[in-house]
Amino acid sequence: MTADIAVVGFAQAPNVRRTAGTTNGVEMLVPVFAELFAATGLSKSDVDFWCSGSSDYLAARAFSFIAAVDAIGAVPPIMESHVEMDGAWALYEAWVKLRTGEADTALVYGFGKSSAGNLRRTLALQLDPYTVAPLWPDSVTVAALQARLGIDAGRWSERAMAEVVGGDVDTLLTHPYIADPLRRHDCAPITDGASAIILATGDRAREINDRPAWITGFEHRIDSGSLGARDLTGSPSTVAAARAAGVDGVELAELHAPFTHQAILLRDALGLTKAVVNPSGGALAGNPMFAAGLSRIGEAARRVFDGSHGRVLAHATSGPALQQNLVCVMEGR
């Protein structure tokens, strides 16, 4: 079992409201891979294992991730896998692959063209298909129901939510609701994008990056698919993942919170009292579906690469109202 595995490279496409490219992500991924190879000095033949995260629901085409493999140039054949989840979970699969010793390097990517369809409706399809999804409760509605539960329970307020965004909070609070109690600033923008990370083991990692971000804990947990059965003001799966990963002493955290109240909820669940949170702006600054979670890990790792932080945490989420959560803790040595 290989113990020493690190993030050694990260690149992302611009987070934009709408790209002109296809839903298979090729046009976003080609420059991202080129940037990653330039930064690490690697080429595609140096990558032992490839893994991606994306969704056919979003791409509205079957096996869209196969078309995305074109961006790699998979000749001669490569060892490749895919998850129908955020790229953060693809990174987890790659980390397991490296731990088994079957590979020493992995390139993991996630991509999503959220603008191609109506994202609020597409995300309704992740709800219970018998008793909930037939009513088409959209993603913003579900988040709003969660936000009000927290407000009524005294866990956060509309002001505290606006303070997550920062700036002129008084003015923000005069803006109209999108879905009471959520205003525009409470909701992540609909974003097209892609990102990619390179993982490497031991000495290989040290060759590639002067200061790799060594993974010390990597865990994910899930809560019930039944919305009503969950206490939506907390996140037991985040707490459990954090406990298993070991988050003591983190100096910086990148949280995948597509709504402001979820940033507060996660901060509390992770016990982040002193850490700098979301210096990148987080998902509220850009939320490319199936890449935003992976990008959190890359953004946190970058703060280790540059020597500015020693121990960092990244979080990714999936499913309605933070149903599934992943925690990755990294440190420089």
Place this chain on the structure above:
Amino acid sequence: MTELRARRVVGIRGSDGRVHVPPVEYDPVTAAPLTEFVEVGTEGTVVTWTWMATPLEGQPFDRPFGWAMVLLDGADTPMLHAVDVVESAELSTGMRVRIRWAATPGGGIHDIECFEPVTGRAPSAASGAVVDAVSGITTPVRLDVVHSVSPEESRYLRGLAEGRLLAQRCPRCLKVYIPPRGACPVDGVPTVEEVELPDTGTVTTFCIVNVPFLGQRIPPPYVAAYVLLDGADIAFLHLVLGCPADEVRMGMRVRAVWKQRSEWGTTLENIDHFTPSGEPDAAFDTYAGHL
């Protein structure tokens, strides 16, 4: 679903004694299979709500309405549904609501048309009728998606509208792709240099379609074949007509039969089909690398 059709609501008792509504198959915490159904009330309390000012396709109403999680009397977990009120000011946490049943039950969550505030008016009673068990539901799902073509594909499609077959060459492996691609699948770089191809080519492989299917335009048997245009390094799928299906063979030389120019658009359907050109068959080694 069967009970909903009879205008009753049942939950299910979980491992910890909580009554889950709607009933879940397995306990959300212990994952134990659950079996003890419990009838609950048709009135309840709003535990959280939001307002849908501009409803989306498929939602319970096409006019503004509320969403709420409602804890039905006797239940321990709230259920999500719509609340029919005129404005958001009528909604509040803790308000009492009751089910408004659909006029025509169908055996699904839509048998609850919505919730409505509890007023003096008597609620509609359970039908009490004995009905067959609901064994399935149908949920139509429609998503509208705008597909964009890549810049390379766009050149190709515009070429087709002019009756031209525009391929592009990969700058690394020099292979000629039609349609051109945002990334050469061998090298992972966009194809660049434009190459106009003739409308003649070779059948590399084919199949005879004998099975009827929905939307079929040609009576079977007919031939769907991979056609390698002269000068191309990748074949594409098209029809081969104009000869009996059992005469189509690997290496057969074919040419495009275009539709009337007035019917052309930015589509490969401008070529109605390929037909034998009468030339001698191509030697196997001319297309062996494309199988």
